[in-house]
Amino acid sequence: MVDNKLLPKLSQNLLEILEDEEYYDITIEVGNDPNVKIFRAHMAILNYRSPYLRRILSTNKNKNNGTLTSIKLPNFLPEVFHIILKYIYGGKLSFEEYDILDFIKILTTANELGLQELIPFIETFLTESKKDSIEQNFDLIYQISFENNSFLELQKYCNDIISRQPSKIFNSRLSSIPEKLLVTIIQNDKLKMNEVQVWEHVIKWGLAQNPELSSDPRNYSKEDFNVLKNTLQQCIPFIRFHNLTSKEFSDNIIPYKKILPKELYKNLLNDFLGSNYIPTEKSKPRVIEEIDETSSKKIDSMYITFQHAELISKWIDRLEITDKIKNHYEFKLLYRNEPGVSESFHKFCDNQPGTVTIIKLKDSNEILGGYNPIEWKRYCGYRATKDSFIFSFKNSDSTENHILSRVKDETKAIYNGNFSPSFGFKDLRISNCPTLSIQCEQSSYEKSIMSATPIIEAFEVFRIVRV
Numbered sequence: 001m002v003d004n005k006l007l008p009k010l011s012q013n014l015l016e017i018l019e020d021e022e023y024y025d026i027t028i029e030v031g032n033d034p035n036v037k038i039f040r041a042h043m044a045i046l047n048y049r050s051p052y053l054r055r056i057l058s059t060n061k062n063k064n065n066g067t068l069t070s071i072k073l074p075n076f077l078p079e080v081f082h083i084i085l086k087y088i089y090g091g092k093l094s095f096e097e098y099d100i101l102d103f104i105k106i107l108t109t110a111n112e113l114g115l116q117e118l119i120p121f122i123e124t125f126l127t128e129s130k131k132d133s134i135e136q137n138f139d140l141i142y143q144i145s146f147e148n149n150s151f152l153e154l155q156k157y158c159n160d161i162i163s164r165q166p167s168k169i170f171n172s173r174l175s176s177i178p179e180k181l182l183v184t185i186i187q188n189d190k191l192k193m194n195e196v197q198v199w200e201h202v203i204k205w206g207l208a209q210n211p212e213l214s215s216d217p218r219n220y221s222k223e224d225f226n227v228l229k230n231t232l233q234q235c236i237p238f239i240r241f242h243n244l245t246s247k248e249f250s251d252n253i254i255p256y257k258k259i260l261p262k263e264l265y266k267n268l269l270n271d272f273l274g275s276n277y278i279p280t281e282k283s284k285p286r287v288i289e290e291i292d293e294t295s296s297k298k299i300d301s302m303y304i305t306f307q308h309a310e311l312i313s314k315w316i317d318r319l320e321i322t323d324k325i326k327n328h329y330e331f332k333l334l335y336r337n338e339p340g341v342s343e344s345f346h347k348f349c350d351n352q353p354g355t356v357t358i359i360k361l362k363d364s365n366e367i368l369g370g371y372n373p374i375e376w377k378r379y380c381g382y383r384a385t386k387d388s389f390i391f392s393f394k395n396s397d398s399t400e401n402h403i404l405s406r407v408k409d410e411t412k413a414i415y416n417g418n419f420s421p422s423f424g425f426k427d428l429r430i431s432n433c434p435t436l437s438i439q440c441e442q443s444s445y446e447k448s449i450m451s452a453t454p455i456i457e458a459f460e461v462f463r464i465v466r467v
Contacts, residue, residue, distance in 0.1 A: 007091075015090040017042065026057075026069040030078045037078035039085060043069060049088045051114035076112075080105045084113060093118070095125055100133035104144060111150045123153035135161065142181060163190040165307065170201045170397065175208035179234055186238045191286050192306040195243035196252055197397060202239065203256065206231045217255045229259040236260060243286070246272050299331040301460055303360045303367055307399045312356060315389060315404060316371060316464065331356065331462040337420070337436070345420055345461060349376050354464040357421040359430070359438065360396075362457040367393040368438065368449060370423040371464075372414050380417030388413045390428045392449040409444040421461065430456065 017023075024040035031037060046053040056071055073081065083106055087093050098106070103122055110118040126134060134141050138161065145154035162185050170177070182205055185191065186198055193201075206228050207213055213224055220228075241253065249272045257265050299309050309331055317326045334355065335348040349355060353375050359368040370390040374383055386407065394401035407413040407424070415422040420430035424444030431437050436456035442448035 011090040011092060014045075015086065017045075018085065018089040026071065028081075029070065029072045030074075030076050030081045032074050035078060037082070039082065041085065045089060049115075052112060076109060077105060080109050084109050084115070087115070087118065093121075095129075100126070100130050100137055101140075103130070104137075104140065107151070108144060111148070116150070119150055120153060123151060123157075127153060127157045134158075139176065139181075143178065146180070146184075159184070159188065163188055164192060166191055166193045166201075170204075175205070177205060183234055183238060186235060189286055193286075193397075194302075194305070195240050195286070196245075196248040197305070199239055199244075199252055201397075202232060202235050206235075220258075222258075225256075225258040228256075232259060236264075240286070241268050242271065244272075299462070300333045301331065301358060301462070302336070302458075303358050303396055303460065304393075305397070308367070308393060311399045311402070312369075312371065312391070313464075315391070316373075316387075328467050330465045330467045332465055333460060334463050335461045337459050346376065346378050349421075349461050350378060351375050352463050355421075356462045356464055357459060358462070359428075359459040360457045362455040364454065365394075365396050366450075366454075367396045368428065368440070370421065370428050372421065372423070374414060376414075376421065377416040381415075382412045383414045383416060384411045385413045386410045388423060390423050390445055390449055403447065403449045405442075405445040405447045405449050407444060408446050412444040420459065430459065 018041070021040065024042055026041050026043050026046070028039045028041055029036060030039060043057055047057055048054075057069075060069055060071060080102075083093070083098075087110075093106075103126060107119065107122050110122070134157070138158070141154065142158045145151040145158055149155075166185060166188075182202070186202065191198070207215060209231050210227055213228060214220065217225075236259070241249070244253070249268070253260075253268070260268075299306060301309075309329075310325060311321065313325060313327065313329045314321065314323060316329070319326060334352060335345045337345060353373065355372050355376065357370050357372070361368065368391070371388055372385075373387040374385050377383070389404060389406045391405065392403045393399060405427070409424070412425055413423070415424070415429065418429065418431075420436075422429040426439040426441040427443055427445040428449065429439040431439065436458075438454060438456055440448060440450040440452075
């Protein structure tokens, strides 16, 4: 019979031995001036508990002349070594006493001392109980987790964060992202980001490394292109150019053609100029879908990412940002109005309940939109609903800076009869004459989502279907 109830007593006795001031046979000087502390310990326990300390003790054994053994460990922090030493003796680690940075120090020290059984134990605690802290200190956590292959669980967790929230990583401190991390991000098959967005972030990162370069490649000299080319030479091979549309290639790649290898650019030009070009024909597509296998949600949008779709889904269900997704919705594209498209959106969107309109502003990275839970109709007049809302995102690559405005005058929630989707009196009303433009004057909804009257580049309408 094995009774683990006896182990706490053994653990307590061993911790008492650690505090004993009479029978110790080794002193350990830890740290560097001015932060140095001397610990008393027992060679037999250290020898069997830590491979790292065993090697040091083995080296010192040959030099022992009968006097008290003393070793120095200048590369460790005394306060962290004390925590580890108590674990070595008592087999206990108190999670309540430490913050995320303390645990990272403990983790790296445990790894160096060869305490491999402690590593997955700490990793599991961090990934299950310190998720917010990991995201707040992501750069440090990522860097440490990939310095060696001991922290496999943290590596996987960091890669999952990158897959789900690439814009959060890019938008935090783009200039400080290490090249290795950037390459890891753009290699990720499950990255929730359109390829053109990947390219734009890579270019922004390259410019951040060379602040003397202009943001407009039309002003570049031959030397400027060479500088950017050298900076991005490790990244360009992992851009999946064939996942771009012809327009995206023309607008975003051709201006930087001189930073691409000549043979690559020549082949891409032949492919994209071909009359039968189909995106993703040669490139492995990214799995732009929900990591949760229970969700079949997909979105065919040129302007928003899955992060936006997930947040809009929460708004539909009246959830908070931090709440877990309650229902999974598929965003089915009904209509996309782009320059040159003349068909009325009523032709494709009428009698379709539950739609989301996404509006891309011209010469801006800002996104506007609205949710209509009822059907669009051709006849002129208002329709009532209590569940509609309008919104704006300051950055099409991020959900962090947004405005949500729910309807307050339910009788004027939706306006029918216009050539394009319209919400409220003039809260979010699209005009087609003489060009695509929009009105954003707060009236029927809680708050204004934009103060200016911008020009619209295009808009999309999606049918929202629960899956």
